[in-house]
Amino acid sequence: xxxxxxxxxxxxxxxxxxxxxxxxxxxxxxxxxxxxxxxxxxxxxxxxxxxxxxxxxxxxxxxxxxxxxxxxxxxxxxxxxxxxxxxxxxxxxxxxxxxxxxxxxxxx
Amino acid sequence: xxxxxxxxxxxxxxxxxxxxxxxxxxxxxxxxxxxxxxxxxxxxxxxxxxxxxxxxxxxxxxxxxxxxxxxxxxxxxxxxxxxxxxxxxxxxxxxxxxxxxxxxxxxxxxxxxxx
Numbered sequence: 001x002x003x004x005x006x007x008x009x010x011x012x013x014x015x016x017x018x019x020x021x022x023x024x025x026x027x028x029x030x031x032x033x034x035x036x037x038x039x040x041x042x043x044x045x046x047x048x049x050x051x052x053x054x055x056x057x058x059x060x061x062x063x064x065x066x067x068x069x070x071x072x073x074x075x076x077x078x079x080x081x082x083x084x085x086x087x088x089x090x091x092x093x094x095x096x097x098x099x100x101x102x103x104x105x106x107x108x
Numbered sequence: 109x110x111x112x113x114x115x116x117x118x119x120x121x122x123x124x125x126x127x128x129x130x131x132x133x134x135x136x137x138x139x140x141x142x143x144x145x146x147x148x149x150x151x152x153x154x155x156x157x158x159x160x161x162x163x164x165x166x167x168x169x170x171x172x173x174x175x176x177x178x179x180x181x182x183x184x185x186x187x188x189x190x191x192x193x194x195x196x197x198x199x200x201x202x203x204x205x206x207x208x209x210x211x212x213x214x215x216x217x218x219x220x221x222x223x
Contacts, residue, residue, distance in 0.1 A: 033212055042214070042217065048211065101150060
């Protein structure tokens with residue numbers, strides 16, 4: 001069993017829809033990252049969370065430390081949001097472990 | 109501009125020919141790390157460094173070496189590359205921005221092919 005599980009693996013949405021991507025992990029962590037990778041490969045860090053909730057524009061990330069679960073929400077989705085979204089957990093000791101990623105396609 | 113710079117971006121080499129992928133950051137970050145990304149396996153951490161002269165193994169360190177002699181540089185060394193090291197490599201650094209936000213910044217990636 002992977003230490004970091006993401007769901008769904010693939011997601012197709014219509015423009016404007018509300019999107020949720022989930023991440024569950026099995027180890028103790030000091031922080032959790034949500035990353036975005038567009039076709040062509042560049043990786044951008046969207047959020048780093050250790051508790052609670054963060055918001056940036058149309059993106060919202062939440063984490064529940066007790067339940068070992070985090071969600072990434074995209075409100076009013078747009079085709080430019082199409083990308084791979086990756087959850088990564090920072091274990092105590094600063095090792096970073098990645099989920100397999102969620103491939104999101106937003107259709108206009 | 110705050111950034112992580114990797115070189116080369118693309119490299120084709122042959123088995124056994126030593127190579128170094130450089131990584132440099134201009135944000136005075138203490139934490140730096142290397143990852144490889146492979147189809148079906150996702151991103152995996154190779155090595156990381158919490159500060160100068162401090163390095164630790166990640167999940168897949170075999171066949172790689174790193175050094176951290178200065179804060180800004182964290183080169184990845186393949187002493188004797190093999191075809192199973194053909195991959196897309198990313199360097200990243202992490203630190204606190206002037207805004208107070210803790211961010212992880214990735215380089216653009218280096219695509220390495222070992223024949």
